[in-house]
Amino acid sequence: MSSSITAVPAEAVRSARWRRATEEPVWLKRSLIGLALAFLGLFLVLPLLVVLYSAFSQGLHAWAMAVTEPDALAAIRLTLLVVAIAVPANLVFGVATAWAVAKFEFRGKSVLISIIDMPFAISPVVVGLIFVVMFGSQGWLGPWLSAHDLKVLYAVPGIVIVVVFGTLPFIARELIPLMQQQGKEEEEASLTLGASGWKTFWYVTLPNIKWGLIYGVILCNARAMGEFGAVAVVSGRIRGETNTLPLHIEVLYNEYQFTAAFAVSSLLTGLALITIVIKSLVEWHDERRARRAAH
Amino acid sequence: MTSVNRTRSVIPGFGLTMGLSLFYLGLIFVIPVAGLLIYTATMGWPAFWAAISHPQVMASYKLSFTASLIGASVNLVFGGLVAWVLVRYRFPGKRLIDALVDLPFALPTAVAGISLVTLYASTGWVGQYLTLFGVKVAYTQLGVVVALTYIGLPFVVRTVQPVLEDLEAELEEASASLGASRFTTVRRVILPALLPAALTGFALAFARALGEYGSVVFISGNLPYRTEITPLLIVGKIEQFDYHGAAAIGTVMLVAAFLVLLLINGLQWWAAKRR
Numbered sequence: 016m017s018s019s020i021t022a023v024p025a026e027a028v029r030s031a032r033w034r035r036a037t038e039e040p041v042w043l044k045r046s047l048i049g050l051a052l053a054f055l056g057l058f059l060v061l062p063l064l065v066v067l068y069s070a071f072s073q074g075l076h077a078w079a080m081a082v083t084e085p086d087a088l089a090a091i092r093l094t095l096l097v098v099a100i101a102v103p104a105n106l107v108f109g110v111a112t113a114w115a116v117a118k119f120e121f122r123g124k125s126v127l128i129s130i131i132d133m134p135f136a137i138s139p140v141v142v143g144l145i146f147v148v149m150f151g152s153q154g155w156l157g158p159w160l161s162a163h164d165l166k167v168l169y170a171v172p173g174i175v176i177v178v179v180f181g182t183l184p185f186i187a188r189e190l191i192p193l194m195q196q197q198g199k200e201e202e203e204a205s206l207t208l209g210a211s212g213w214k215t216f217w218y219v220t221l222p223n224i225k226w227g228l229i230y231g232v233i234l235c236n237a238r239a240m241g242e243f244g245a246v247a248v249v250s251g252r253i254r255g256e257t258n259t260l261p262l263h264i265e266v267l268y269n270e271y272q273f274t275a276a277f278a279v280s281s282l283l284t285g286l287a288l289i290t291i292v293i294k295s296l297v298e299w300h301d302e303r304r305a306r307r308a309a310h
Numbered sequence: 311m312t313s314v315n316r317t318r319s320v321i322p323g324f325g326l327t328m329g330l331s332l333f334y335l336g337l338i339f340v341i342p343v344a345g346l347l348i349y350t351a352t353m354g355w356p357a358f359w360a361a362i363s364h365p366q367v368m369a370s371y372k373l374s375f376t377a378s379l380i381g382a383s384v385n386l387v388f389g390g391l392v393a394w395v396l397v398r399y400r401f402p403g404k405r406l407i408d409a410l411v412d413l414p415f416a417l418p419t420a421v422a423g424i425s426l427v428t429l430y431a432s433t434g435w436v437g438q439y440l441t442l443f444g445v446k447v448a449y450t451q452l453g454v455v456v457a458l459t460y461i462g463l464p465f466v467v468r469t470v471q472p473v474l475e476d477l478e479a480e481l482e483e484a485s486a487s488l489g490a491s492r493f494t495t496v497r498r499v500i501l502p503a504l505l506p507a508a509l510t511g512f513a514l515a516f517a518r519a520l521g522e523y524g525s526v527v528f529i530s531g532n533l534p535y536r537t538e539i540t541p542l543l544i545v546g547k548i549e550q551f552d553y554h555g556a557a558a559i560g561t562v563m564l565v566a567a568f569l570v571l572l573l574i575n576g577l578q579w580w581a582a583k584r585r
Contacts, residue, residue, distance in 0.1 A: 036486035037479065037495070044399055051395040052407070054388045058460055059410050061435060062425040069428060108334045111327040118321045121328070129575060130335060136567040138521025139419075140541035144548060144560045145342045148349045153553045155345055180338055203320050212322035234416065241418025244523035244541065248548055261420040261524070268424050268528065277428075280421040287416035295409040 066284050069277035081267075081278035089255045090263035090279070096171065097259060098239045101178040105235055109186030110228075114220075117194035118202065128191065134183045142180050143248025146173060169251030174259065177245035182238045189231030190224060197223055230297045237290040241283055343564070350561040353554045361558035370540040371562075373451060377539070378519035381458030386512045389466025390504070396467070397474040415464045419524025426457055427529040449531030454539060457525040462515030469511035470504055473581075477503055506581030513577060517570040521563060 039047070071078055081087060112131065116124060134142070148154045150167040160167060167173045201223070205215040221228075243261040250257040258266060260283055267276035350358065361367070395401075396408050414422065430437045430447040440447060447453045477500065485495040523541040530537040540563060547556035 036492065037482045039492060047391060048395050048399055048401050051388070051392045055392060055407060055410070057436070058463055059413055061429055062422060062460065063410075063413065065425045065429050065435065066421060069425075104334075108331060111334075112331040114323060115327040115331055119319065119324045119328075121324075127331075127335075129571065130339065132571060133567070134339065136517045136521070136571050138523065138541050138544075138563050138567070140523050140544050141346075141521065141560045141563050141567075144544055144556055145346045147548055148346050148553060148557055149342050151553060153551065155349070176338070180342070183338060199319075199321055206320045206322075216323075237416045237418075241416075241421070243418060243420045244545075247523075248545060261418050264418075264420050264424065273428070276424055280418075280424065283418045283421050287413060287418070287421075290416040291409050291412045294412060295405070 063284065066277055066280050069273060070281035071278075073274045077274055078278045078281070081272075081275035082282060084275075086255050086258070086266075087263060087275075087279055090258050090260045091282075093171070093174070093256075093258070094240050094260045097175050097178050098236055100175050101182060101239045102232060102236050104179055105182055105186050106232060108183065109190050109231060112187045113190035113194045113224075114216075116191050117197075118199050131184050131187050134180055139181060139242065139244030140248060142177050142245040145180075146177055146245075146249055168249055169253065169257060171257070173249040174246050174257065177249050178239045178242050181242050181245050182235045185235040185238060186228070186231035189227050189234070193224055193227040194220075226297045226300050230294055233290050233293050237283075237286050240286060346557055346560060346564070349553070350557045353558065357554065358558050361555045362562050366534055366538070367540070367543060367559060369535045370538050370543050373454065373536075373538070374520055374540045377451065377454040377458050378516050380455050381462050381519050382512050382516040384455075384459045385462045385466045385515045386508060389463065389511060389515075390470055390508055393467045393470035393474055397471060411467050412464050414461050419461065419522065420528075422460055422525040423457065423528035426460060426525065427453070430456060430529065448529055449533075449537065451530075451537055453529040453531070454526055454537060457529050458519040458522060461522055461525050462519050465514040465518070466508060466511030469507045469514070473504055473507040503584070506577055506584050510574060510577040510581060513570060513574045517567060517574065520566060520570065 038044075082091075112127075115121075116128065147168065149156060150160060150173060151157050152161070156167075167176075201219050202215050205219045206212070210218070240259075241261055242259070243265075246259050247262060247265070250259065250262060252258060252262055252266070254266065260279060264276050264279050264283075267273075267279065353361075392411065396404065396411075427434075427448050429435055430440070430453060432438065432441045432446070432448070434448070437448060445452070447456055481499055481503075482495055485499045486492070490498070521541060523539075523545070526539055527542060530539065530542075532538055532542055540559060544556045544559050544563075547553075547559070
């Protein structure tokens with residue numbers, strides 16, 4: 016008898032005249048997909064292709080020359096140095112803040128989270144300005160610094176501090192929702208069984224937040240390496256000395272060395288692509304875990 | 311801020327982590343920002359007003375505000391469309407495209423800037439065809455809009471996507487079985503449910519666009535009164551060691567950013583209440 020339930024012929028279901036009332040007609044679906052893909056092709060794919068094409072248009076040798084030339088190597092070294100300080104600093108801040116926010120109740124929590132969001136909305140140029148006003152010759156600490164022969168502005172410390180400011184939210188913002196969602200039962204169990212606080216953090220909390228933490232660090236790293244406006248303001252653009260990779264790209268571009276500019280850009284583009292691949296892996300991992308938890 | 315409702319938690323480390331967090335925020339964020347605001351306050355009202363209301367500065371506000379608004383609006387429409395297509399339909403390469411949406415967030419703005427100007431210059435891959443229709447993008451105000459659309463692209467997609475995924479199918483089925491056409495269901499049931507999230511994404515894209523510098527300076531041509539955005543003016547003033555002029559305009563931008571964040575918080579609160 017069950018065959019009479021499927022009385023609607025299969026070919027009628029497949030044909031366009033039959034569709035479920037909660038779906039759009041096929042022509043509309045295809046048009047919407049086409050429109051979305053056209054938009055993304057124009058705004059996402061073409062800019063990416065133009066970087067890769069221009070970087071390698073003069074051949075692999077020209078690319079290798081551009082990224083191993085002394086000023087480029089100096090920019091790479093400086094960028095790595097800045098990131099090696101800024102990312103761990105924001106990592107410690109992010110983990111500490113997420114622990115306080117996720118495991119405890121206190122007044123002003125939402126204010127704290129809003130403050131962490133602020134650097135995201137502040138213009139990079141204003142970030143640079145804030146520290147020019149702080150450390151510049153006519154700024155608050157300028158006279159004192161020059162009296163003690165300390166250089167912050169137009170030197171590495173200034174670059175580090177604006178990058179720390181600009182990338183402050185990324186790891187914290189990744190960890191706070193993750194740790195809030197995981198609650199605190201597992202930590203409480205571990206502590207009740209006699210483990211110390213540190214041991215609980217290393218063996219219970221850290222494995223739980225591992226993936227989110229990795230993505231937060233990678234995103235923070237990519238943003239730190241790519242920070243442009245704030246660094247442009249405080250670095251003084253001294254070639255071979257205070258030019259990070261994005262500033263080096265700007266110099267090359269303004270000197271009409273387009274192939275070299277895109278060759279150096281391809282390094283940062285590669286980093287950006289790795290970042291979004293890791294984000295996809297983290298999401299895939301989360302989905303799998305959620306599905307396993309549902310069973 | 312530090313007073314805890316101590317319900318005798320066994321979890322240690324509140325003092326350490328909270329102390330560290332507040333110390334770090336104070337040192338890196340609160341003191342430097344306060345430094346800028348106090349610096350601006352010392353210049354006195356007439357000088358402040360003269361600095362922020364100069365015609366060249368006013369023209370830059372107008373451009374920054376309008377171009378950010380247009381960029382965010384384009385993203386509201388197309389970001390919503392992309393989210394819809396990614397959640398509801400199947401097509402080849404979907405996962406790849408989903409991942410690529412985050413590219414403007416991860417790609418350095420200087421790289422975005424030089425690639426957009428290369429693409430839209432009159433000899434570029436896209437620019438050469440637009441020139442045939444008499445449309446100029448590079449070194450015009452339209453170029454500013456293109457750059458600000460690019461950097462704001464991920465936000466509406468990423469705020470709308472999870473809401474659309476969680477939307478209960480029963481609502482749409484109920485609407486359809488009560489006789490509503492698909493168009494009516496989308497307009498009266500689905501769109502209202504997405505509205506808070508979409509507006510949050512719109513506001514995030516707008517906030518990001520207002521302060522954007524790197525991607526814009528390459529494509530805008532930086533003509534005073536025409537294609538000069540507000541952040542660029544600040545850079546110019548710092549380079550001329552006019553710290554007070556820069557600080558005054560920077561304070562205006564800081565206040566604008568703060569207001570947009572307040573709006574975003576309000577929208578998120580509304581979205582949370584609606585879900």
